[in-house]
Amino acid sequence: MFSQLPTPQTDSILSLSTLYRADNRQDKVDLGIGVYRNNQGQTPIMQAVKTAQMQLAEEQQTKVYVGLAGCEEFNQCMVDLVLGESPVLDRVSAIQTPGGSGALRMLGDLMNVAQPGTTIWLSNPSYVNHKPVMEAAGLNVKYYSYFSPTTKQVDVDKMLRDLATAGSKDVVLVHGCCHNPTGADIDFNAWQAITALAQKNGFTPFVDIAYQGFGDGLIEDALGVRYMAENVEEMLISASCSKNFGLYRERTGAAMVMAKNNTEANNAKGKLLQLARSTYTMPPDHGAAIVRTILTNDQLTKIWKQELIEMQQRMQRIRTSLCTELRTTLKSNHFDFIQAHKGMFTLIGFSAEQMIRLREEYAIYGVEDGRINIAGLAEQQIPYVANAIANITE
Numbered sequence: 001m002f003s004q005l006p007t008p009q010t011d012s013i014l015s016l017s018t019l020y021r022a023d024n025r026q027d028k029v030d031l032g033i034g035v036y037r038n039n040q041g042q043t044p045i046m047q048a049v050k051t052a053q054m055q056l057a058e059e060q061q062t063k064v065y066v067g068l069a070g071c072e073e074f075n076q077c078m079v080d081l082v083l084g085e086s087p088v089l090d091r092v093s094a095i096q097t098p099g100g101s102g103a104l105r106m107l108g109d110l111m112n113v114a115q116p117g118t119t120i121w122l123s124n125p126s127y128v129n130h131k132p133v134m135e136a137a138g139l140n141v142k143y144y145s146y147f148s149p150t151t152k153q154v155d156v157d158k159m160l161r162d163l164a165t166a167g168s169k170d171v172v173l174v175h176g177c178c179h180n181p182t183g184a185d186i187d188f189n190a191w192q193a194i195t196a197l198a199q200k201n202g203f204t205p206f207v208d209i210a211y212q213g214f215g216d217g218l219i220e221d222a223l224g225v226r227y228m229a230e231n232v233e234e235m236l237i238s239a240s241c242s243k244n245f246g247l248y249r250e251r252t253g254a255a256m257v258m259a260k261n262n263t264e265a266n267n268a269k270g271k272l273l274q275l276a277r278s279t280y281t282m283p284p285d286h287g288a289a290i291v292r293t294i295l296t297n298d299q300l301t302k303i304w305k306q307e308l309i310e311m312q313q314r315m316q317r318i319r320t321s322l323c324t325e326l327r328t329t330l331k332s333n334h335f336d337f338i339q340a341h342k343g344m345f346t347l348i349g350f351s352a353e354q355m356i357r358l359r360e361e362y363a364i365y366g367v368e369d370g371r372i373n374i375a376g377l378a379e380q381q382i383p384y385v386a387n388a389i390a391n392i393t394e
């Protein structure tokens with residue numbers, strides 16, 4: 001049975017972590033895998049999460065199955081978190097999923113069932129798992145222009161030109177905020193322009209929001225998705241609690257469908273439940289129970305929001321310091337785009353060879369596509385990293 005299987009290719013980001021662990025150099029810096037880190041290099045459990053966890057341990061009476069849709073209170077909390085007090089809420093349905101990845105796959109499967117042969121447009125580049133997940137769900141994948149290697153920002157004109165060719169049976173995936181891997185986000189005008197194209201040409205927007213609160217703030221990061229939801233008939237949303245609640249391993253996320261009306265939203269949910277049933281049946285409970293506990297308790301919500309602000313501010317501080325350091329070292333503003341980028345990631349514009357040099361000569365581990373995780377930098381490492389980047393740039 002297995003003799004025809006090829007030798008597996010290693011995942012570039014995960015194998016980077018293995019190399020990092022095996023590196024004995026004292027000054028090594030891990031800017032690879034996408035997890036938030038504090039100044040001590042740790043990914044601590046958030047205080048609000050710890051408190052919610054203890055509360056749950058006290059209160060929980062059973063570990064019996066939660067049901068196909070997971071916890072409905074969690075689902076409602078997630079819809080509220082992403083869409084706010086939107087007038088469209090009565091035509092939105094949601095299910096709890098194993099992480100944002102589970103939401104991506106369930107929505108991919110849903111599109112394939114609802115409309116076989118769907119083409120989904122991804123930004124070029126996009127989150128490394130978007131293409132495999134959508135292809136595994138049976139969709140065709142196309143790319144729209146996104147990142148300008150010259151300005152290191154979004155090339156909005158080129159993006160809109162490409163998206164103008166997306167047809168009424170196509171789906172366009174947009175990152176809600178903090179674009180992975182580039183760090184370059186579309187501004188509100190671009191959200192409006194994509195929405196106008198969706199209205200005109202009839203494609204369905206799909207928003208993947210995995211870093212809400214990491215960019216400009218919880219509400220600010222959702223302004224684009226909220227505007228879009230209020231101005232199109234149908235939309236898909238995947239949301240992840242891995243980063244903004246620090247619940248990575250608890251696999252917590254939600255898949256949402258906004259349909260033309262309440263009946264169609266319920267039908268879509270019914271199909272999602274059937275798809276979940278034949279995949280993993282029921283989502284894991286713990287992470288969602290924590291999020292629900294936090295978001296239904298004013299005091300815990302306040303603590304969580306404050307912690308999230310501190311994380312976001314730390315990332316912004318690092319961006320500013322790294323930019324300042326690079327400006328001084330290089331006597332140029334070449335890397336100023338780092339400060340304009342949002343969230344954890346920045347594509348610094350290095351080739352694979354330059355990234356390998358960073359790793360081999362300086363023990364600085366970033367992804368070979370040029371992505372660095374800003375949150376992986378401790379403040380005291382900034383001069384060292386800036387100096388290494390400057391040396392390799394020259």
Ligand SMILES: Cc1ncc(COP(=O)(O)O)c(C=O)c1O
Pocket residue numbers: 034098099100101102127175180208209210240241242248251252253
């Ligand atoms: C854009 C994007 N979507 C989805 C995910 C998946 O998140 P999760 O860990 O919740 O499955 C990630 C994780 O890195 C991501 O960057």
